[in-house]
Amino acid sequence: MTGIPNERERKVLRAVVENHIDDPTPVASRTLSGKNLSELGLSPATIRNVMAALDDMGYITQPHTSAGRVPTDKGYRFFTDELMTARKLATVDRRKINHLLGEEKEAAGGSLAAVSRILTAFSRQAAMVLLPNMSTAVIERFYFIKISDLQVQVVLKTSFGGVENLLVEIDENWPENELAELANFINAKYSGNSLRAIRDKLKKQLKREKARANRLRKRALKIQDK
Numbered sequence: 001m002t003g004i005p006n007e008r009e010r011k012v013l014r015a016v017v018e019n020h021i022d023d024p025t026p027v028a029s030r031t032l033s034g035k036n037l038s039e040l041g042l043s044p045a046t047i048r049n050v051m052a053a054l055d056d057m058g059y060i061t062q063p064h065t066s067a068g069r070v071p072t073d074k075g076y077r078f079f080t081d082e083l084m085t086a087r088k089l090a091t092v093d094r095r096k097i098n099h100l101l102g103e104e105k106e107a108a109g110g111s112l113a114a115v116s117r118i119l120t121a122f123s124r125q126a127a128m129v130l131l132p133n134m135s136t137a138v139i140e141r142f143y144f145i146k147i148s149d150l151q152v153q154v155v156l157k158t159s160f161g162g163v164e165n166l167l168v169e170i171d172e173n174w175p176e177n178e179l180a181e182l183a184n185f186i187n188a189k190y191s192g193n194s195l196r197a198i199r200d201k202l203k204k205q206l207k208r209e210k211a212r213a214n215r216l217r218k219r220a221l222k223i224q225d226k
Helices: 007-022 029-035 044-057 073-083 091-104 110-123 176-190 195-225
Strands: 138-148 151-158 163-169
Touching: 007 029, 007 044, 007 073, 029 044, 091 110, 138 176
Parallel strands: none
Antiparallel strands: 138 151, 151 163
16 A cells, blocks of 8 residues: 555654654554644544554554554655754854865765764764665666666666666667566556565566466376377
């Protein structure tokens, strides 16, 4: 199930994210009922139903059975893009950020180092910046670009808001129109899934096709023996 949260779901998602930021443990519906009920204006039963809907849509997830729920990457992204209220930076803070960015801009990996230093400076806490795990990123779109007769560039637009590029060696020269058809087929069948989920689906499909081929081969042998 996918979709954009409605107003009630937005309120609950905001509460889940904010509670998880304050206390990085799974957030239970009873926690929101106790702490945020008056703010949300929702009954405990409604909160449970809304959290289940947000889970189905991929904005929160349950780490294990009987646990509360935690925001997913998709949930945090929606929170920062749509729900979080941005505070206007003071001029002195802007200058400090520009200074820290300027110190790192020439270094390899400088942007990540600069972000880490900025977080440390403003939060006065140890900060670490990690790149998202591509295996869990939801792929929104596939593109295939022909580089040479036996090389194709695979472009993946991900739910993290970024674009990943992979250079793939192929064993035959595919026309560009066939690559476009393949991209359309994959987008129609697999977009909205993570790479890990796509890999699992392909394995299952190959297993089914292999079993089907084996059945057909056995039937052919039986017919031949008669």
